[in-house]
Amino acid sequence: MKILLFGKNGQVGWELQRSLAPLGELTALDRAGADGLCGDLSDLDGLATTVRAVQPQVIVNAAAYTAVDKAESEPELAHRINAEAPAVLAREAQACGALLVHYSTDYVFDGSGDQPWAEGAPTGPLSVYGVTKLAGEQAIVQSGCAHLILRTSWVYAARGGNFAKTMLRLAQERERLTVIDDQWGAPTGAELIADVTAHAIAQTRQQPGKAGIYHLAPAGETTWHAYAKYVIAQASQAQPAIKIKATEIAPIPTSTYPTSARRPHNSRLNTHKLQTAFGLHLPPWQDGVRRMLAEIL
Ligand code: NDP
Numbered sequence: 001m002k003i004l005l006f007g008k009n010g011q012v013g014w015e016l017q018r019s020l021a022p023l024g025e026l027t028a029l030d031r032a033g034a035d036g037l038c039g040d041l042s043d044l045d046g047l048a049t050t051v052r053a054v055q056p057q058v059i060v061n062a063a064a065y066t067a068v069d070k071a072e073s074e075p076e077l078a079h080r081i082n083a084e085a086p087a088v089l090a091r092e093a094q095a096c097g098a099l100l101v102h103y104s105t106d107y108v109f110d111g112s113g114d115q116p117w118a119e120g121a122p123t124g125p126l127s128v129y130g131v132t133k134l135a136g137e138q139a140i141v142q143s144g145c146a147h148l149i150l151r152t153s154w155v156y157a158a159r160g161g162n163f164a165k166t167m168l169r170l171a172q173e174r175e176r177l178t179v180i181d182d183q184w185g186a187p188t189g190a191e192l193i194a195d196v197t198a199h200a201i202a203q204t205r206q207q208p209g210k211a212g213i214y215h216l217a218p219a220g221e222t223t224w225h226a227y228a229k230y231v232i233a234q235a236s237q238a239q240p241a242i243k244i245k246a247t248e249i250a251p252i253p254t255s256t257y258p259t260s261a262r263r264p265h266n267s268r269l270n271t272h273k274l275q276t277a278f279g280l281h282l283p284p285w286q287d288g289v290r291r292m293l294a295e296i297l
Contacts, residue, residue, distance in 0.1 A: 001205070004056035004098075005029065006039055006047075006089075007063025009156035012103060015194035016062055024200055026053055031063070039063075041085035042077065051092035058201055059093050060101040061086060064133070068107070069260040071129040082132035094145035099204060099211070101197060106153040106185060106217075108134040111264020116186070116221075118270045119151075119213045124222035127261035137213065148200055149213040150193065150274075153267045154227075156288075157190035158295040165296065167228040168235055171246040181225035185267030186217040189288030200278050210277050215269035218285040225251045227289075234290055239297045273276030 001024030007013040008028035017028050029050075037053060038046025041063050051059065064082055065071060072077040093100040099244030109117050110124030125131045140147050156162040164187075170177055181204055196216055206209045222230070229249050236244050254263065272281055 001025070002027070002054060002056040003058045003060060004051065005060045005062065006041065007061065010062050010064075011155055011160055011190040012158055012193050013062035015157065015169055015190040016060060016197060016215045019194035019198040020060065023201060024057070031160070039080045044080070044084060044088045044142055045090050047085060048092050051089065051096065052211065055096055056098050058099045058101065058205070058207055059089055060197065062103060064103065065129070068127060068263070069122055070130045070227040071132065072127065072260040073167070075128045075132070078132045078274065079135065082129070083135035083139060086136035087143065090143035090145045091145065093147070094143050099146045099201065100140060101148045101150070101201060102136065103128065103135050103193070104137050104149055105152040106135065106267035106269055107264060108151065109264055109266070111266045113266055114268075116268035116270035117215070117266075119215055119273055122273045126264060129261060135141070141213075146204070146208055146211045148204060148211060150197065150200070150216045151213065151269060152183045152188045152193055153195070153269055154187040155190055156292060158292045162183045163187075163224070164231045164289060167231050171232045171244050171249075172242065173245065175235060175245050176248045176250065177228065178250045179225040179228045179245045180251045180254050180257055181223045181263050182253050183263060183267065184221055184223055186221055186269070187227055187289055188217045188285070191290060192253065192283075192288055193219060196274070196278075196280060199280060203278055214274040214277070215271050216274055217269045217282070217283050218288060220284045220286070221268050222285065228272055230286065231289065231293065234293055235297060238293060242297070293294065
């Protein structure tokens, strides 16, 4: 089986290079491309030519415009990468009979209420990023290609920058931290996303009826504030040599921390469909965060 991966050096893309390798012959591209193949999602013709050249059985798109605030001032570029490029991949996947795996986000929802969102819940993105990610999903579904769209939330990885690392650094530099406590969700490890993706691909290749949209996040829920406290407590327990200066980690409401893009208050995702369809168990979010901390400390 030939697998074509875009975005190989992102948080999720990096882990996919590991988890997809045993499934088949993997061609993994970053923005720069390789061997005459185009990996730049803003080059729509280049993408189409690349899919036709590789003739993969599975296309995995881990590349995206993920700068949520910057997208507010670059809506066209965000739309090209998050909506038009997936549309091209979907068209080409349909043409060559490939399964297209794509990632989306809790930001397609408006964040109202306090119940975990199911896949069929009404969408209502609050930001340019959310609008473009939703448009990408819709283009894939409308193309008629076989697809797995995995909506996830609050992604972190040992490699690259992330919220947990920023909190650890700030806790060593400042005496007081303020962290938002009215946005709810689950921090999702890129490792978990990559491993679930590999299982889902293997099963969907055997049973094409499993294609569709799924929510993917670990078990449990938290706020950014509780997440920050957990990270700092775990880090100081695991590495007592770390000098935590922050004696206070204060909760603040979103309203006191203005950003260009609005973010949903309720990012909880209901993962029942994924667990049932693929027979998978999703561990508590703390497990992956502890593992990531053990790797980076
Ligand atoms: P990252 O930001 O870590 O990685 C995105 C990758 O896309 C980067 O490697 C980036 O390359 C690449 N990229 C950006 N523009 C282009 C382009 N024009 N052509 C080719 N590659 C490009 O994202 P994640 O791994 O965290 O996200 C994976 C998926 O999960 C995305 O679909 C995202 O929308 C979704 N998601 C992410 C969440 C999060 O909290 N991060 C939450 C929910 C969903 P470069 O480094 O060169 O810019």
